[in-house]
Amino acid sequence: MTALPRGIRLAAVLLAGFFTAALPQAKAQELETGKTIRLIVGLSAGGGTDVTARLIAQQMSQNMGTPVVVENKAGGNFIPAAKEVLASPADGHTLYFISSSSLITQALHPDYPVDLLKFAAVAEVSTGPLILVAKNSLGVKSVKELIDLAKKNPGKLQFGAGGGIGSSLGFGIALLQNLANINISIVPYRGAGPALNDLLGGHIDAMVDAMPVMSIQAKEGKVTPLAVTGTKRAATLPNVPTMQELGFPTFVITGWYGILAPPGTPQSIVQKLSEEAAKAVKPADVVKTLGTQGMEPRGTKPEEFAKYMASELAFYSKIVKDANLKPE
Known part of the structure; x- marks a missing residue:
């Protein structure tokens, strides 16, 4: 057998090393099949955030064939929950399930140690007053x-x-x-x-x-x-007026829910999770469940949710300033 020239052999070795080194990186751009996805909730069980998180987790589990579990880390103005997510690998398997409460907390505390806008926005899943x-x-x-x-x-x-x-x-x-x-x-x-x-x-x-x-x-x-507290009456309780109707034009608070991933999560993983979150709120039974709760399904794209969170933070920060609200 004729030996390859030394230069070609060296090039082959270098290319083999390159592709070998690239393999783990390529794998890291995808969710690991069968590995549990954790949804961290910064409130105790039984409230709206927890109930919605469990609804979404159950549907995502069914759709993805992967366990999606809710973990409650209540207290501390959501800081323990946020830090749990920040300390986790940016691989899409630890996510932060938040509500507008999380963002309002940031608006209320000038020295809040966590900036939610620096997380990777995945999707808004539902909204309501x-x-x-x-x-x-x-x-x-x-x-x-x-x-x-x-x-x-x-x-x-x-x-x-x-x-x-x-x-x-x-x-x-x-x-x-x-x-x-x-x-x-x-x-x-x-x-x-x-x-x-x-x-x-x-x-x-x-x-x-x-x-x-x-x-x-x-x-x-x-x-x-x-x-x-919305700008219109809730379909599930049509006889209940809005605060605006009652003479409080600036009393508007939206109770939305969404999913964040740790900063640095690969865009391909964020996109996949966003698509799965959108799928989770589409089935008729999920839409019906949300409707009976006075909520509307969303399933927004990452960039849309990121822009919405930024606008919400600005909105609530202005209310805090204008009303001179102080944290407890």
């Missing part, structure tokens, strides 16, 4: 009656804030307090689930919550719905 409710035994049937009662009893009415003041739920209460010029007591909770339990048990008087859980409670007559 928040809802202001009172316990039935409080005896109020409207926002006006609630405000009048609060003014007659300064500092006595207790409002539960799922996730604390830094959440969208706590933000809604603080905004109501500021715009209506009332003095109320705000009771922080690690999530909306525990706050709801106390509301139903009569231990607190009112709360602002996301639609997925509270709209069902309202329809079943377990709480008294007073207003929603």
